[in-house]
Amino acid sequence: MLQYYDPNKNSQPGQVIDPRRDYGTPAISIDADETVQLVTLSIDGQEVKMPEGTSIMRAAAHLDINIPRLCATDSLQAFGSCRICLVQIEGRKGFPASCTTQVEEGMIVRTQSQETAKLRRNIMELYISDHPLDCLTCAANGDCQLQDMAGTVGLREVRYGYHGENHLDAVKDESHSYFTFDPAKCIVCSRCVRACEEVQGTFALTIDGRGFESKVSAGQNEAFMDSECVSCGACVQACPTATLMENSVIENGLPEHDVVTTCAYCGVGCAFKAEVRGDQVVGMVPFKGGKANRGHSCVKGRFAFGYSTHKDRITKPMIRNNIDEPWQQASWEEAVEFAANKIKTIQKEYGSDSVGGITSSRCTNEETYLVQKLVRAAFGNNNVDTCARVCHSPTGYGLKTTLGESAGTQTFDSVEKSNVIIVIGANPTDAHPVFASRMKRRLREGAKLIVADPRRIDLVKSPHIDSEHHLNLLPGTNFALLNALAHVIVREGLEDKEFIELRCEDDAFLHWKEFISDPKNSPEAMAQGHWSAGRAHYCSGKTLWKSR
């Protein structure tokens, strides 16, 4: 890979993280070759060096000082609404919020004092004065940050009583199959709203009303199912209380352990924590350590795990001698022996090349590797394939030939640093939603987007996304478009000569240059349909982006 971005490659303090911890606010994004100003500050008497732009809260977390908080989480930009994380800074008046205040050279921060303790307790008292007191029977019991923080700040009484104005009678929204929205438990921290905006980029949620009437609203006061919600689950994950809760947890209780795994629904390769009770998966929560998804998910990986316990799922080996016979349950020993015997018999009769193996594109790379190992080492032949090759052999061949690797040449993280993104022959919001969300985030930051696609895909225009150009070419003309682009680049001498010098064979490049310079490859000629359809090439599901 060339010039790719990996946020963890930079060894600056604060960049290498433990994905199981929440640092409160996001790390500032630093590229490997970027130099960053480090500032030294003192928090509760301990010195720490952090990159400029880091929040006090995050700096403290790196010292294992966990400043109490409710509205802050490191997947979302600091918001400053809960006022639980207020600290004291020497020489500054008042109590700045540690999530929204950035570190400064020489700063002396105190996160705990009598004053902050009292302030936090008094604010927590306000929260609890408008919250049900059903902790023991609550679905989030044991996994509730409100409960944790009430403990942390030492709340012992609610002097306002529990009979003041409140939201306890707010009606649950059970419209969604996978989660329940219980507004009575909402603390209006906006984490769900912000997750829907910042992480997913769908903007289905908002805070409706103002003052005490402020409440989370899906769409325009619609049920979740009727709103723009795409069921990615980011809001549920972001919720610090039981307000947005997976139905599986409501029904079953909390998981007792989790296993990090890879989602096989599509090729993005999102990492998940499979949350388990005994041998039953009760939840799939995107894992922050996953390089592809960085803690985000789509509806399939997040909620569509019912197959793991589905009655149709085959959980025991089964064998049959003939296609006309019914399946019969067998032990693993029996099954393996049966298969080995059959394969050996066939090879004996028809030769060693008579058998082979095919893996599904739903298999992970590791599984596919093991199958080819079996075929090569045990079957003694090279008859191995994966169904991914059928659709991707042209892309694979092209990439291997031109760039030396039959795979993407970039990390998904690199999209965070892209300024121009070209999407050609792909529809990421539908096909690879998690990557699409990361790309949309960059587009909202100002990156330019060019879509070349016959279809008006969602990326052409959707909330806060407006592609600079939509080249709605005729189906089958991607090749013509790319050649025309290359023609102009060569004609106007815009090619990256240093790159060509370093990485191309002179003869091959000159040969291609001669070909592409032919006026029949010019955009003008292409527009007039002078290109030969016979040479068109279908560019399948390939997303190209240009760094910097």
Add this chain to the structure above:
Amino acid sequence: MANIKVYVPRDTTACSLGADSVAVSLQHYFSNNDIDCEVVRSGSRGLYWLEPLIEIETDSGRIAYGPIGPNIIDEFIAAKCWKINKEHWSYLGVVDEIPYLQKQQRVTFARVGVIDPLSLSDYENHFGFSGLKQALDMSGQEIVSQIKDSGLRGRGGAAFPTGIKWQTVLDTESDQKYVVCNADEGDSGTYSDRMLMESDPLCLIEGMTIAGIAVGADKGYIYLRDEYPLAFTVLEEAIVLARNSNFLGENILDSGKNFDLEIRLGAGAYICGEETSMLESLEGKRGEVRPKPPLPAIKGLFGKPTVINNVISLASVAAIIVNGASSYQNYGVNRSRGTLPFQLSGNIKYAGLVEIPFGVTLKDLLYEYGGGSRSGRPLRAVQVGGPLGAYLPESQWDTPLDYEAFTSIDGMLGHGGIVAFDDTVDMSAQARFSMEFCAIESCGKCTPCRIGSVRGVEVIDRIKAGENSVKNKELLLELCDTMVTGSLCAMGGLTPYPVRSALEHFAEDFESGS
């Protein structure tokens, strides 16, 4: 007979008292009787107990009559008042000699009520656009230095030095900068922004243009509250007038400098007068407070450096450029320089706008200008600075009208709104109202403000009902501390001030059964 000009205000207050129909009656009478009189719709002088105030132009100055409502206009005409009838009961003499006006130093409001707000020639004949013309020949830094030297501080209420704010925007490099005028005048008892926009809109436009030229911004927005429809109409027309004569737009007066502006209407949220909420609203989002830093002067509207000033601050700019910083700086006391248009309202005999230099005592303003209570009963409490300002008892009325002097008594001058109450006021009800106002108008983002204000109302109710009143008073004060120190912005942070002041100075009103 020579053409006589008869001035009838076109100002929301005057119009609500029938000024439009008065103007129509006069016009009909003059045209039906072939009388060479012209009815000019001026702004208001701000002598609101006299509205509709009619002025007749004479060689010895404008002669005023008032109040002349629609029920009196026929009598007014019959008495030939437009020919000057000194005997008429509504005759007030030369308007400039009415003591209420004569005692004022109208600097920012010099043209207000005098000119036709939508006459470019009127405006230019009264030094209009002289400031802009001068500014076009100055460097950005020269303009900013003038404003700094004048001592002008933000008239919206926070009193931050305007010149320093401009300097920050000038010094911040960016491909785009903005000037935003905060015209979301929502404080109870305030109307100076509205008056200025209705009566001298070009003054605001000129001030914004100078601000834009000073800091290098070519785009301005006026964030106007939706409740000011007349100000909207007048401003819109004034913008077109200015643009058509090249005082706005591209290459202003062939200077090579550009500045244009547009009006954005609010949607009825008090919180959108808070500058960061206003920016969110301007960007088309829900009006919710942003944490600071970053300061809007560095990262403001659409993330670009933005000058945000109140109407009066911007309207004071042209006069500072024309008359020089020292002329403005000569008014006032201590760190409060220049003049402030105070707005008297509530239970006060002479409610109206009083532009005077800082330094006069509150008592003088209440009695010398306001004439005491309207009801004739003794004044008991005065709220200065809008719904977030403290209620001041008589013992504090000797405080000079000076930002720091008011801060030292836990009060604030704010936007200069002064609401008076007589001795029939129930101060616990006023305290409750402060909390209730916050509960309704809070943006809902931060917890101390969103929930605290609701609990504040409930605790005051319990105190009044005699429920555990000692403990509940303690709780109320603690809640006030939590809101002051814990809130994200001044809305929740200042709401406790009127509550505490009521509790401290009018404790007897909090006894149960009182």
